[in-house]
Amino acid sequence: MTKCFALLLCLFVLPALAQEEIHVGVELQPYQPYSDVENGEYRGYARDLLDAFAAEHGYRFVYMPLPVRRLLGDFLSGRVDLKFPDHPQWNADQKAGHDINYSAPAAPYVDGILVKPQHLGQGQQRIELLGTQNGFTPWPYLPDIRAGKIRLIQANQIDSLLRMASSDRVDAVYLNPRVVAHQLRQMRMAADSLVFDPELPHVEDHYYLSSIHHPQLIEAFNRFLEERAELVREIRRRHGL
Structure with missing residues (x-):
């Protein structure tokens, strides 16, 4: 019964999410080959990875480049839906009391x-x-x-x-x-x-994608990383990772 309910939830919730804009909080600072922002455009490995995931699932990602400290505040307050990069160890004191969902490792x-x-x-x-x-x-x-x-x-x-x-x-x-x-x-x-x-x-560790209010999106991203592992490897190779 529990598995059936979870499946039905995904069938209804994921298409609904795909119809709305998902605001992805990202770091403004240059950090290639992982990411940077040029003329207001977010780019790099993280952009290509997240775009590939969004394209396969029909999400409309809007990237919000922010200074590191403001990014955390906007994420915890719900002004952005997703945060990348993130890590369970980062800013643990400030995150206390928030139920944060972390993806599988997304970037070494x-x-x-x-x-x-x-x-x-x-x-x-x-x-x-x-x-x-x-x-x-x-x-x-x-x-x-x-x-x-x-x-x-x-x-x-x-x-x-x-x-x-x-x-x-x-x-x-x-x-x-x-x-x-x-x-x-x-x-x-x-x-x-x-x-x-x-x-x-x-x-030696990994960066993660995180969300407070969209755990089902994180689950979908995890499936993408597993099922499209060759595509993920190709994106990493393209960016020298």
Whole structure:
């Protein structure tokens, strides 16, 4: 009986959702190859993935690029229906009391330390000033930051952080190596200006799609990721992921 009811619910609710605009809250900041916004147009891996899902299910997605902090507030208050990227670990205190539905993993990522090549393999002890982007949490280094052993410097733009690291104004940056590689090309800097140190603590995880009020859409997205796995892999390959 329960399975029949769930099936009937999907048959009625999903077509209804497909008739309305679904507002997708996304990050305004440049973060290629995952995403960026150019002339008001959201683009990148996330856009292609979500568009492919929407096309197959008849959804009308309207992308709402927002600063990171405002994006979270608009999501929790219901001003946007979906949020990407998201993660259960992010902003846990602010999310407390909200019943948030997370998708299956939608995009792999690595966050870690990048240094100038001559500092590769020199260990964590040389890092006193660590740069990262506003909205980022360098999880593996929080104990040392809270203990005052590492001072965190944050900036809005990744290119600013890369220039700071290249000119020794910070000892290292905590970012996504793929994003850094893309940004170095955009800045016409040498590909090895900053290199990822895999021996230092880093995070290997995934980004998720989330929703508070549309759990059935998240379930449909999960089925899409599973049933259209080859298409998802092709989109990832296209964007170098």
